[in-house]
Amino acid sequence: MTLSDDGDFGRQMSGFKDFYQFVAPTRVVAGRGLIEGLGFEFSKEGAKRVAIITDAVIRGTGLIDKVQDGVRDGGVEVAGVFDGVPPDSDSGAVLAAAEQARADGADAFLAVGGGSVMDTAKLADVIFTHGGEPREWEGYYGLPRADDGLGRPFDLAPLACLPTTAGTGSEVSFAAVIKDRDEHLKFQVADFPMYPRLAVLDPESTRTLPPAIAAATGMDAMTHAIEGYVSREWTPHGDAYALEALRLIRDNLVRAVQTPEDDDARGNMLIAANLAIAPISCNAIGIAHALSHPAGAHFDVPHGVANAINLPWVIEFNAAGGPDIADRYRDINELLGLETGGDDATIGHALAEHVRGVVAALGLPTRLGEVGVPESAIPVLVEGAMGDACTIVNPREPTEAEFAELYEKAL
């Protein structure tokens, strides 16, 4: 990364970088009929007796019965099923899942669900392996390591994920975001051993996904890919993943939502979401997320919906930040068949309008005001956005006034 004389970090939006790190240790299997072979695949990761982590809604669809059959058919035992993960998972669910896994004599975890279920399983695995309370592990790269904490981190019990939404990409990420209900906050735990060993992408797992959730989670994946590609922490590895994710989203998102019986479209969206999270492993993200997090924290706006609303405004804001930023959006426009000529603002506006069109086609809300965010909340939302970790890696640094203006536009 280039430094200016006053010590500020200049942004470098192209060329050879001084440093970046790309990590993708999760084995991904994608295709049809994989649920039937779950045990066969997971046994290759050392699983012998599996604790299945899920929620009551997913269990109610009958998917867990198929999962258990698939685990057993591969010669792996099912130690037990924990279906107590709430929609916004919390420390209590993490502890309960870890405790049940211990009591059932499990030696591995299988998460079947969306981001909340997968994150619960990741942190439950930490507690299961190392003990302690969930908040004790809050932070980055803080799991026990060899050589007095400076060497290789110790392994956790094998974790496999079968995502039932196509959005978060948590099945190949190393972070867990969990709610502390007593403190009214969400906390994050992230370290290399938390990368799942195995991710299974089978469209059968999203067959019963309601279209509104498929739409919102799909927009989350699109936001990951676009923000990841245009972040100041972009990387060539992340670019490759982000652009292929966008190709798949271009061809499959609306299809998957409007024709839910289309297995190919749903399967491709699982792959798109899986690819789109890769840049975030390099910290490549941006302020659509910084704007969305406070809206979720204060007004329970679903994350994918908030991203869908905020993303077009952020694109227009960032594209006006300089030709080096606009050129990155130009790449995306080319991939999507949009305007690639013209000035920076034209490029940004063309992409923003495209995103707005997709959001409308998906039937999602287009205004924060439609999802319960009042204008009076702007100051507290701005404070949250300014303090969000995603802000410092956005290509253009927003002021408080600019954040307020973005919220005003999104309202």
Added chain:
Amino acid sequence: MAYFKDDQEVYEYIGKLFEDLSVDPELSPKFRKADTIVQYQYRNPESQITVRMKENEEPKVDLGPTDMDPEVIMTMEADTAHKFWLGKVNVTVALARGQMKAKGPVAKILKLVPLVKPVFPKYKQQLANAGRKDLVEVA
């Protein structure tokens, strides 16, 4: 070879910077919005600085042992801390590389990162005033 010869040098330069910031009329109120207590644990040389940045309490900086209970613990080489205050460390990269380790609600600290840019020239000036231009040039 480490930039600082012992913990006292760490306290003399980085510690003094924190002490100055805690009473800076412009920056101190902004830092106190973090509403937390951060402990910086340094290696080579072993040293520790604990900083209270609470909205409803006076700022406090302890160099070495402390009776404050930190909410966030940042661990790094003292050299990394020195380079950070010179504006030569990208925090997100340093975290990814493991050059910095963070325990606790790290977002409270990350949100201060954009605020510290004006501090970089202050640190350089402080080192220059102390006759330690070598520490500016070495990093």
